[in-house]
Amino acid sequence: MCKGKTKSQFVAVASIAAELNAVMDVAKEISLAAANAKAIAFRAGEKAKGFQPITDFINELAKETIELVTDVNEHAIELYQLTVNNYRTTNVYTQLKLVENLSQDAVFISSIEQPLLKAQIKMDKCKRDFKMNITQLLDQLAEVMHPARAARVIAANSRIEASQAGEYLQSLQAVAESVDNAAQIIHDNVQRCRSALSVVEQTD
Amino acid sequence: MKMTNIYEGSYQWIMFGRDENKPDNIIDTNQYMVRTAKRSLLIDPGGVELFSPMLAAVLHYAPADQITDLFASHQDPDIISSLGLWDQALPKAKLHASDLWEGFIKHFGCESIEYVPINDNGGTINLDEVELQIIPAHYMHSSANFNIYDPQAKILMSGDVGAALEEPDSPIFVENFDLHIEKMRFFHQRWMPSNHAKKVWIDRVRELDIDILAPQHGRMFKGDDVNRFLDWFETLQVGTAV
Numbered sequence A: 001m002c003k004g005k006t007k008s009q010f011v012a013v014a015s016i017a018a019e020l021n022a023v024m025d026v027a028k029e030i031s032l033a034a035a036n037a038k039a040i041a042f043r044a045g046e047k048a049k050g051f052q053p054i055t056d057f058i059n060e061l062a063k064e065t066i067e068l069v070t071d072v073n074e075h076a077i078e079l080y081q082l083t084v085n086n087y088r089t090t091n092v093y094t095q096l097k098l099v100e101n102l103s104q105d106a107v108f109i110s111s112i113e114q115p116l117l118k119a120q121i122k123m124d125k126c127k128r129d130f131k132m133n134i135t136q137l138l139d140q141l142a143e144v145m146h147p148a149r150a151a152r153v154i155a156a157n158s159r160i161e162a163s164q165a166g167e168y169l170q171s172l173q174a175v176a177e178s179v180d181n182a183a184q185i186i187h188d189n190v191q192r193c194r195s196a197l198s199v200v201e202q203t204d
Numbered sequence B: 001m002k003m004t005n006i007y008e009g010s011y012q013w014i015m016f017g018r019d020e021n022k023p024d025n026i027i028d029t030n031q032y033m034v035r036t037a038k039r040s041l042l043i044d045p046g047g048v049e050l051f052s053p054m055l056a057a058v059l060h061y062a063p064a065d066q067i068t069d070l071f072a073s074h075q076d077p078d079i080i081s082s083l084g085l086w087d088q089a090l091p092k093a094k095l096h097a098s099d100l101w102e103g104f105i106k107h108f109g110c111e112s113i114e115y116v117p118i119n120d121n122g123g124t125i126n127l128d129e130v131e132l133q134i135i136p137a138h139y140m141h142s143s144a145n146f147n148i149y150d151p152q153a154k155i156l157m158s159g160d161v162g163a164a165l166e167e168p169d170s171p172i173f174v175e176n177f178d179l180h181i182e183k184m185r186f187f188h189q190r191w192m193p194s195n196h197a198k199k200v201w202i203d204r205v206r207e208l209d210i211d212i213l214a215p216q217h218g219r220m221f222k223g224d225d226v227n228r229f230l231d232w233f234e235t236l237q238v239g240t241a242v
Helices: A003-048 A051-102 A109-162 A166-203 B048-058 B083-089 B099-108 B177-191 B195-206 B224-235
Strands: B002-008 B012-017 B031-035 B040-043 B067-071 B094-098 B114-118 B123-127 B130-136 B146-150 B155-159 B212-215
Touching: A003 A051, A003 A109, A003 A166, A051 A109, A051 A166, A051 B048, A051 B083, A109 A166, A109 B083, B002 B212, B012 B048, B031 B048, B040 B123, B048 B083, B067 B083, B067 B123, B083 B099, B094 B099, B099 B114, B130 B195, B177 B224, B195 B224, B212 B224
Parallel strands: B040 B067, B067 B094, B094 B114, B155 B212
Antiparallel strands: B002 B012, B012 B031, B031 B040, B123 B130, B130 B146, B146 B155
16 A cells, blocks of 8 residues: 555545534534424414424434434544554555565575564455445445435425415525535535545445 | 664574664664574564564564563663554563553554563563563653663663664774764763763662663663663763753
């Protein structure tokens, strides 16, 4: 593994962690927006009757996103550790190969065979774990996209319901707007995570 | 990597250094090995950049599974940042280093190597029939610092004490002490923090019977140059940056 590749792996994994952090913040904002919408819908009474169940949906979606992102985050931490291990085991193997080349005329050169073999086994296992983790992480990120897509549909419905809420129209439309924006941000961030992961996958 | 036998008895002392392939931007270091029938001790095995040439050189003297002990005089990267690689290369080895630095040195990677903590009073390392003394050299320059003394070979591995900054292809022994002084002055004045610690160290070392004083950088001192060095060092004011 060359230094440039290692660097881009570390950067990519760090950027995934940053994007996930942002997703978490946005999901919490949606949750807040849901609570806010619920209060408005309660005050609006009959005029916002159709809006009330939507607020519960929004809240559920936010909760689901938070749970999914928490899981993904754990996986991302694991990926970081695997990136470190991958770097370390590859480095050990590379250095021992170098020793093998440098010590061709050494009396005890054969004693390096065992450590070299052990290093290779460790490195190969690490690479396999690393690839598996990336695949799992990509699947998990695809799951995070689902509530984000659903939130956009709900936002569209919210706008329709808000239009019938009389003097509460503006407040409820603002809620629908913020849910829509948040869903879009989550979608974009998760997409960036997936792109970053593709970089990691290709550089390995 | 140059390899030089500096003691040949029923066991050997070998000095490794002057690596011509060493990157220019890192300080040149001396590594030492004590080789007995079935065991080997690497003293200050060096930085991570030096691991491959060092192990390749060591394999001329011992198989990897007979490198049983490592010693780190203190925690600096040029002393022991290669630990993470030795850790994976040696099937069974111990690292002897200060108990004070344990949590720090382990940052270099220490999964399979057993860390043997040395308390402030020093101790011994036994290699087959050879007993090496761990001599306290605190604040010389590191706050928890040790030297290795071999009473049979009469060699004191003095860590950074006696070190000099000079060209990587310089001779391995001091040939003209007076000319050598200027290569050591700044190093000792700037890296050694305490005149009191210096005096304690000199008093302790004067009690030892030393043929070779072997520092981690620069040339070794032998014969009368050992006392010349101690006399010069005794008059030198250190800790000059404040």
